[in-house]
Amino acid sequence: MTLLTTVFAAAACTAVWYKNAPRHTMKIGILCLIYWGASLMWLVDAVAGYMELGADYFTPAAADMLNDFYLGLSVAALGLVIWLVVLLIQDPKGAVRDALLKD
Numbered sequence: 049m050t051l052l053t054t055v056f057a058a059a060a061c062t063a064v065w066y067k068n069a070p071r072h073t074m075k076i077g078i079l080c081l082i083y084w085g086a087s088l089m090w091l092v093d094a095v096a097g098y099m100e101l102g103a104d105y106f107t108p109a110a111a112d113m114l115n116d117f118y119l120g121l122s123v124a125a126l127g128l129v130i131w132l133v134v135l136l137i138q139d140p141k142g143a144v145r146d147a148l149l150k151d
Contacts, residue, residue: 049113051090053120057127058083073140075131082127090120 061083065076098105108116139145 049116050120050123051087051094053117054083054086054090054123057124058087075135075138075140078134079127079131082130083124086123086127 058080061076061080065080068074068076094105136144
């Protein structure tokens with residue numbers, strides 16, 4: 049479930065990035081790289097799990113699937129937080145600077 053969650057997040061983010069490709073004002077490409085990196089990490093984890101468990105890897109318990117889904121959501125949320133921090137630091141539209149300098 050972690051792999052599916054991050055792949056869906058990466059695919060959705062990539063679609064948004066592609067739609068807004070000429071304007072790179074919100075730095076969505078960084079978020080795409082974060083999600084695709086997480087997806088690659090979970091893919092390696094899935095391959096290692098399959099090598100260890102064999103066919104039993106594909107029959108997890110319901111509680112394990114729910115825990116994996118929550119972990120995937122947590123990774124997606126952490127990716128959003130990292131992207132927001134990068135966005136606030138780089139401040140491509142100058143909104144943070146204007147808000148801080150406004151007296």
